[in-house]
Amino acid sequence: MKEIVVISGKGGTGKTSLTAALASAAVKKYRVVFADCDVDASDLHLLFNPDVKETHDFYSGHVARIDQKKCISYGTGTVCKDLCRFDAISYSDTEGMVIDETACEGCGVCVRFCPAHGIEFPDRYCGQWFVSDTRFGPLVHAALDIGAENSGKLVTTVRTAAKKIAQSGPDGSGPESDYLIVDGSPGTGCPVIASITGCDAVVVVTEPTLSGLHDLERVASLARHFSVPVHVCVNKFDINAEQTRSIIEWCSRNSIPVLGTIPWDRSVTAAQIQGLSIQEYAQKHGAASVADAVNTIWENLCQLTQ
Template structure:
């Protein structure tokens, strides 16, 4: 539900920059109509390339490669190459070069006349955390140039490098969870992460009415960690219908979920203003 909420925030905010930092699976472009302004290649790592002119076919590279990336006729398969450069170091004929490899694309666009940034990571590519950092740097640069004071980030799931890169240095993290076993498990992990980096956070319970027992477990966890629960969004099939229509929830209907998301945004605004005032 985090993308549905973040996209709705984008529609409700007057002046903002929106950044979809889920670079492995950017979904926000599906519900935010936009016009692409610029596409910037992202070179996240180097890959081995064997020079057929210098190669003598000794086979040392095949022996030393632990990823089986070197195929027939001494050609490197980029998807399998991890960029460790062991083959280049061990080649007696210096026939292997480590070459910058494009592993993704940063997309700068406009939605509703305001900046909207996202990225596409290539299939099987690495360094998604580095791509998130580059995406945020672009957003920060635009904010400084065009005098925006609000950046809304839709972060990826989990607690890995892309998540750390998404939340580092932010003013506030809104944790979206749901009353399921997996939702509770992920909530506990992200709470530990935000506390580790000392980032103020709050919680929103999505589909809050599907399990009273699990909802209470979430409230207990938040109470134990002194994290406020600032929103509860009921299960509402309008959310699904809005996605099918390619719209945000707050655009599609004035149903229960839409109303609660609007209230949630008002609360978030108040919290941000209070944090900035400090």
């Protein structure tokens, strides 16, 4: 089973659209499981129209909460308030000592030094992750709660669940899948690292702009740091031929294969509005140039990852 992660140095390059298009190409011949690890802004489900089969709560870190029945402080000279480096603890005439859960970083120092042992430290609820059936195959995806932070732990949870399904099927008795295709996180931070470590290959989706090339350089360097083979796809290549040449030349100098280029086409947006991959849309309305380009990218990727 090969794990392919689609990433980008920045948001908005077409990463999720390409992932859905690769799904259409892959399932014609292979058994495939999918994971949406862009949990900060998960949207692969908008194109996959999933039927949710499992829902799991996700907890990460802790949040401090004061038990007013045990609290012995009255706003002045309080140990918890004085020690909090995030100014998350304050005094209210009506509520007593209170903790701003948004400002609380869950460091635990107030819990450790409270003389009355009056501060609880429960796990912080951050959102949910799901296992779903789709027309392409099983999909594992997630939704962060409003204001919740993503350190990469939720990404790892989603990837681990998807790998388990890919290795033995949704019920644990099926054959191993041929591919696990992951819609990774954009950028170069902790969620991206959690998305790519240990995978078989990454596909970096870039665009022909100065920032596109700069972000490609950064994310390719990150992937190579973790010894993950890098492949590149240039989306909307025809909006700036000069920058497309610069990207291809940079890839050549750094021995990074370019899987292909995708032209700019309004049909991609039309397909998204209808919740379809570009291949599905092309079968009904045309857009063969984009669909053919993606199919070529998938074929090249298969050859390079065998």
